[in-house]
Amino acid sequence: MVTIEDVAREAGVSISTVSYALSGKRAISEETRRRVVAAAERLGYMPKAAARALAGKRTHVIAVTTPLHADTDHSAHMAFAMAVTTAAREHDFDTLLLVQDDELEGMRRTAATLLADGIVVLDVAADDARAELARQLRCPVVFVGVPTDNEGLTCIDLDFERATEEAVEALRTAGHRSLALVSQGQDVIDRASNYPLRIERTFVAAAERHGLEARIVRPRPDTSTGVVEALLDEHPDVTGLVLSTRSEVADAVGPALERRGLRVPEDMSVVAVGMTPEPGRQPLPFDSFPLDPQLTCPAAVDLLVGIIEGRVVPGGVQLVPPVHQARGSVAPVRMRDVR
Amino acid sequence: MVTIEDVAREAGVSISTVSYALSGKRAISEETRRRVVAAAERLGYMPKAAARALAGKRTHVIAVTTPLHADTDHSAHMAFAMAVTTAAREHDFDTLLLVQDDELEGMRRTAATLLADGIVVLDVAADDARAELARQLRCPVVFVGVPTDNEGLTCIDLDFERATEEAVEALRTAGHRSLALVSQGQDVIDRASNYPLRIERTFVAAAERHGLEARIVRPRPDTSTGVVEALLDEHPDVTGLVLSTRSEVADAVGPALERRGLRVPEDMSVVAVGMTPEPGRQPLPFDSFPLDPQLTCPAAVDLLVGIIEGRVVPGGVQLVPPVHQARGSVAPVRMRDVR
DNA sequence: AACCATTGTCGAAGCGCTTCGAAAGTGGAC
DNA sequence: GTCCACTTTCGAAGCGCTTCGACAATGGTT
Numbered sequence: 256m257v258t259i260e261d262v263a264r265e266a267g268v269s270i271s272t273v274s275y276a277l278s279g280k281r282a283i284s285e286e287t288r289r290r291v292v293a294a295a296e297r298l299g300y301m302p303k304a305a306a307r308a309l310a311g312k313r314t315h316v317i318a319v320t321t322p323l324h325a326d327t328d329h330s331a332h333m334a335f336a337m338a339v340t341t342a343a344r345e346h347d348f349d350t351l352l353l354v355q356d357d358e359l360e361g362m363r364r365t366a367a368t369l370l371a372d373g374i375v376v377l378d379v380a381a382d383d384a385r386a387e388l389a390r391q392l393r394c395p396v397v398f399v400g401v402p403t404d405n406e407g408l409t410c411i412d413l414d415f416e417r418a419t420e421e422a423v424e425a426l427r428t429a430g431h432r433s434l435a436l437v438s439q440g441q442d443v444i445d446r447a448s449n450y451p452l453r454i455e456r457t458f459v460a461a462a463e464r465h466g467l468e469a470r471i472v473r474p475r476p477d478t479s480t481g482v483v484e485a486l487l488d489e490h491p492d493v494t495g496l497v498l499s500t501r502s503e504v505a506d507a508v509g510p511a512l513e514r515r516g517l518r519v520p521e522d523m524s525v526v527a528v529g530m531t532p533e534p535g536r537q538p539l540p541f542d543s544f545p546l547d548p549q550l551t552c553p554a555a556v557d558l559l560v561g562i563i564e565g566r567v568v569p570g571g572v573q574l575v576p577p578v579h580q581a582r583g584s585v586a587p588v589r590m591r592d593v594r
Numbered sequence: 595m596v597t598i599e600d601v602a603r604e605a606g607v608s609i610s611t612v613s614y615a616l617s618g619k620r621a622i623s624e625e626t627r628r629r630v631v632a633a634a635e636r637l638g639y640m641p642k643a644a645a646r647a648l649a650g651k652r653t654h655v656i657a658v659t660t661p662l663h664a665d666t667d668h669s670a671h672m673a674f675a676m677a678v679t680t681a682a683r684e685h686d687f688d689t690l691l692l693v694q695d696d697e698l699e700g701m702r703r704t705a706a707t708l709l710a711d712g713i714v715v716l717d718v719a720a721d722d723a724r725a726e727l728a729r730q731l732r733c734p735v736v737f738v739g740v741p742t743d744n745e746g747l748t749c750i751d752l753d754f755e756r757a758t759e760e761a762v763e764a765l766r767t768a769g770h771r772s773l774a775l776v777s778q779g780q781d782v783i784d785r786a787s788n789y790p791l792r793i794e795r796t797f798v799a800a801a802e803r804h805g806l807e808a809r810i811v812r813p814r815p816d817t818s819t820g821v822v823e824a825l826l827d828e829h830p831d832v833t834g835l836v837l838s839t840r841s842e843v844a845d846a847v848g849p850a851l852e853r854r855g856l857r858v859p860e861d862m863s864v865v866a867v868g869m870t871p872e873p874g875r876q877p878l879p880f881d882s883f884p885l886d887p888q889l890t891c892p893a894a895v896d897l898l899v900g901i902i903e904g905r906v907v908p909g910g911v912q913l914v915p916p917v918h919q920a921r922g923s924v925a926p927v928r929m930r931d932v933r
Numbered sequence: 934a935a936c937c938a939t940t941g942t943c944g945a946a947g948c949g950c951t952t953c954g955a956a957a958g959t960g961g962a963c
Numbered sequence: 964g965t966c967c968a969c970t971t972t973c974g975a976a977g978c979g980c981t982t983c984g985a986c987a988a989t990g991g992t993t
Contacts (some may be wrong), residue, residue: 256708258949269973272952281952284971301706305653306949308644309978316709319691323676329873333672337662340693349700349709352658352691354679361688367640369595370655370688534668597979608943613981620982623941645979648948 257298266294269540278591291516314372317343317559318365320385321377330502331531335399337376345553346560347373359388366394373559375399375552379410381449395562397555400448401572406453409562411573415450415529418544418577419457422497422526423465425542425579429524430588431495433468434458435486438499440474450546454499454528468492474504483511488586494588498527498541505530505539520586528577541584544577551575596622596637605633616641653711656682656898657704659692659724660716669841674716674738677891683902684892685899687711698727705733712898714891718749720788734901736894739787740911748901750894750912754789754868757916758796758882761836761865762804762867764881766916769927770834770863772807773797774825776847777838779813789885793838793868807831813843833927837866837880844869844878859925867916878921883916890914 262272268287275281276291283291294300308314318338323331340350351371353361362385365371372395379400389396398410425436436458438444439451446450455471462469470490472484476480482504486493498505505527509519515522519540527543554575561567602609607626614620615630622630633639647653655841658678660671679689682833690710692700701724704710711734715724718739728735739747765773775797777783778790793809801808801847809829813821821843825832837844844866848858866882891916900906 259951260949270950271952271974272972275972281972282970287971289950299706301703303648303949304707304709305644305647305952306978307707309642309648309948309980310950310952312951314644316690323672323873329672329676330669333662333668333675336672336675336691337668337693340691341696344696349704350691351655352675352679352689354676357680357683364640365688367638368643370643471987534662574742599979609980610944610982611942614942617981620942626941642979645948646981648950648978649980649982651948651981679982834954 256305257300259300259302261294261298262291262300265298266291269278277540281375290425300560308369312369313563314369315347316349316351316371317563318351318353318362318371318374319377320358320362320374322358322380323354330533331540334531334534335548335552339375339377339399339556340547342553342556343560344558348556348560352547359384360395362392364389366392372563373397375555375559379412379448381452395559395569397559397562399551399555403449405572406572407442409558411545411551411558411575412450413529413550414574414576415453416457417574418528419454419497419499420461420579421579422528422544423458423461423467425526425585426497426524427465427467428494429495429585431467431524432588433490433492434462434470434495434497435490435493436469436471436497436499437482437486437504438471438473439501444473445499450529451499474500483508487515487517494523495585496525498525498539499529502530502533502539505541507539520584521567521589524585524588526585529590538582540582542582543580545580547578550578595642596639596751598635598639598641601630601634601639604637605630625933627674641808642889647708651708652902653708654686655688655690655710656902657690657692657701657703657710657713657717658896659697659713660862660907661697661719669872673718673870673873674887674891677887678714678716678738681892681895685895687895698723701727701731701735705731711902712736714894714898718751718787720791734898734908736898736901738826738890738894739789742788744911746909748897748908748910750890750897750914752788752868752885752889753913753915754792754885755796756913757867758793758836758838759800760916760918761881761883762797762800762806763855764865764924765834765836765863766806768834768863768924770806771927772829772831773801773809773834774829774832775810775836775838776821776825776843777810777812778840780792782840783812789868790838797836813839822847826850826854826856833862834924835862835864837864837878838868841872844880846904859923860928863924863927865924877921879921881921882919884919886917889917 259270259273263273273291276283276288319336321336324334344348362374374396376396376398379398379402381403383402386402386404386408398408401410401412426510438455444451459469472482472486512519512523525541527539527541528548531546532538558567562569598609598612602612612630614623615627658675660675662671682689701713713735713736715735718737718741720742722741725741725743725747737747740749740751750751777794783790798808811821811825851858857866863881866878866880868885870885871877897906901908
């Protein structure tokens, strides 16, 4: 195991010179620096994480907590965790994974043992217990998502309100007057991330503001296709669909429409809002304002690292503007046979 | 920040006594131990990870590497990573997440900087570059999956051969004579985990051994339902289906059968092999020999921790016997109208 | 009474690195 | 030649913990 001392000897300089040459924290003559770097490479030197952390008071590790409910989709979780991990590497940080019942205790342990320099909180619920904990911990924490009580927290999230408004606006502009939002199941609304509720509220408000008809349906946890069928049965006049739901339900929309001879976009315009694309699956064939991990996670990590390094003042909610992905699923409304 | 020294002072003993009392590595009188524990609790003491690692030469962290191909299902990855993380916690280890292009460099870095005490390798490909790397690293590594060249490696995996044989046997016993395996797409076969190929080979061999007719279909990457339709068109005599495929394709099997009036299990018996259940989604309504992370990951972590602690000798491939989950999708063959 | 083994505790030496203060060297201004 | 400011390098003090060897106290043997 090659240590800094070996490098110092090899380069014919002192230990501290090696440290400064490699970290660049003090001026070292160009020639010496080169000798040190060469020696380090020759020996394959890499500073031991533990020693570096102990002396430097920085572990270069961030923790990620993501509670994995039985009824949430792991695919999205992984996409977020991955995005954070990848972003962290850009800053030369590694990522510790905190999951399940370990969320709270894990955060506490991580902070107390100085295992990590900071924590990224994923899959934030409206009344997330981690919010209160984060306030107590003397450890930088960034939330990807916005808990209801976010006083004193640092949060970053997609601007769901704006995404929803733009979705409604797109449909309205195309002449649609009767819209429906396919939302999440009651269980998710109750417990999980609070954005589905934010979307619902914004949807209703935006529709009302423009004098549009708007209804909301929530699929039951166990059914997927049923909800769309039921909606179309009950309200055959709907010509614009906003989707903010589980991917299974979204997947079922196309077939359900097809089954009753409705084409997209000729007979039905569809826009998805806040849905996370799933790598490895077909992307939804609909216009979308996706909740892409790439939108929030790298920014969250930047923030966290900034706080860790003292460059950034913690606190505040930051909303990322939505990105519109056109897929040709919105078209001007036109008459159609209602059956 | 409370240190061991604070605890020592509070308990009125020396630093080393605190260390021994808390670790139990040397005999400490019951009374002293109690005093130390009380003091530690009173102060909320937790040993700093870095100091512990530096002095103790053990970080209590394991790394998990899982390459995330664009075309693989993240859900399964997350399930495995989670299973490892949870199992690691049982041993008082935390988990570092290594992903993407960082797989190899990450492993190297982790080993060289002693960031982690060991590494769990997930989603193992047949010719996995991490195999060679693992042999070079002076760091305990356990593979969940079996690379073709596994010389000198420690591997653990589901016994796919046996699972496949049992699946075929179940169908054969029920009188089925014409079977089909719905396998993975060519791309997955080529590149990803090698088990789909192992399943295909075993399927053919087992069928041959019993004089059964056997065919294999591989869905194209972009189509899901098509493959089953095509199969049934071409071979209407098939009465037993073995599924070892993407979940989308598996999901499409039921509807496809339904569409041609075939009921499970009356008209078609179905068994899934090596498919990972996805939390949050409906489980497949078929008899199954699942590739459950719970089958392999906890065992892999046990192994790894054993190696780290010197209790276990590394090396060898360990196959976990499959577990049969009955869901009533296998029934005796019977005549049916072929259309 | 002298001896030994056992038990419980302590002191101190590191683990490998960062960082502070100081020393040594250099060159220009006076 | 002296002084100062600057650059470059070094030595040493920790960071908070584990662990080894030593020491003191105890009690049983001879």
